[in-house]
Amino acid sequence: MIYYLIALFIIIVDQVTKYLVVQYMELGENIPIIENFLYLSSHRNQGAAWGILQGQMYFFYIITMLVVIGLIVYLQKLPNDQKWMKFALSLMLGGAVGNFIDRLLHQEVIDFINTFIFSYDFPIFNVADSALVIGVGIILVLTLLEGKKEKELS
Numbered sequence: 475m476i477y478y479l480i481a482l483f484i485i486i487v488d489q490v491t492k493y494l495v496v497q498y499m500e501l502g503e504n505i506p507i508i509e510n511f512l513y514l515s516s517h518r519n520q521g522a523a524w525g526i527l528q529g530q531m532y533f534f535y536i537i538t539m540l541v542v543i544g545l546i547v548y549l550q551k552l553p554n555d556q557k558w559m560k561f562a563l564s565l566m567l568g569g570a571v572g573n574f575i576d577r578l579l580h581q582e583v584i585d586f587i588n589t590f591i592f593s594y595d596f597p598i599f600n601v602a603d604s605a606l607v608i609g610v611g612i613i614l615v616l617t618l619l620e621g622k623k624e625k626e627l628s
């Protein structure tokens with residue numbers, strides 16, 4: 475149950491930050507937070523990561539629905555001792571729903587976090603994307619650790 479509250483928290487933070495960007499920033503406006511590293515840039519994306527599949531909303535609705543159903547089934551099935559795994563799934567659930575709301579309401583996703591990682595202009599993203607990527611990252615680490623443990627045991 476707590477995991478749905480985490481997902482809900484992610485959705486609220488995601489939607490509130492997007493609301494503030496829409497309300498208080500012009501499209502294309504750039505606000506430097508840390509020069510040459512972190513900027514707030516009001517941006518819209520009709521696609522997925524790196525703007526792939528622009529405008530394919532029905533595809534995104536179907537994929538996101540499958541992702542959300544998969545995450546809920548997995549959250550229900552996993553034993554309660556798998557806290558980190560369930561935490562990662564709840565982050566991804568919140569992220570997927572956050573972007574889904576944008577796609578349903580606006581047929582595009584609101585992005586505003588603009589970072590220059592090693593001077594590479596990484597695509598502008600949002601809180602939902604961050605939750606998704608962190609969730610994927612935690613699952614990757616858990617899987618690697620699991621694999622390592624098995625190797626030591628065998």
Ligand SMILES: CCC[C@@H]1OC(=O)[C@@H](C)C[C@H](C)CCCCC(=O)CCC[C@@H](CC)/C=C/C=C(\COC)CC[C@@H](O)[C@@H](O)C[C@H](O)CNC1=O
Pocket residue numbers: 519521522523524525533534537538541569570573574583584585597598599600603604606607610
């Ligand atoms: C994070 C997944 C993208 C997110 O997927 C979603 O919504 C899911 C729930 C539904 C999609 C329809 C299906 C997944 C597509 C998978 C994908 O795309 C490959 C992703 C790899 C990933 C490694 C795990 C890289 C990460 C990139 C970025 C995130 O950096 C933090 C750049 C984000 C910017 O391009 C920004 O404009 C994107 C915009 O906000 C819309 N966001 C989405 O479509």
